Amino acid sequence: MITLDVVTAISSMLLLSLTAVFAAWLYEQRRVRKSGRDARSSAYLEQCPYCGQVFMDYQERIIVECPTCGSYIEEQKGDV
Numbered sequence: 062m063i064t065l066d067v068v069t070a071i072s073s074m075l076l077l078s079l080t081a082v083f084a085a086w087l088y089e090q091r092r093v094r095k096s097g098r099d100a101r102s103s104a105y106l107e108q109c110p111y112c113g114q115v116f117m118d119y120q121e122r123i124i125v126e127c128p129t130c131g132s133y134i135e136e137q138k139g140d141v
Contacts, residue, residue: 109134 107118109127118125125134 107134 105117105119106115107125108115109130109132111132112127112130114127114129116128123135126132127134
């Protein structure tokens with residue numbers, strides 16, 4: 062029979078959890094790099110021509126709504 066004290070069990074579970082989180086983070090980073098777009102990309106940035114608010118649009122919609130003034134903005138290439 063394998064004897065296992067409390068400190069070793071907690072340490073093992075902590076190490077296993079941290080390894081799982083690191084693996085998930087690494088997978089997500091590789092997936093984002095393959096897609097060519099990340100959160101720092103200017104492709105996500107939109108600027109409202111009415112109030113000047115700059116905001117992020119992650120859903121890649123053709124028409125977006127400004128979160129500040131509520132006006133609808135048609136996405137155009139080369140904005141911001």
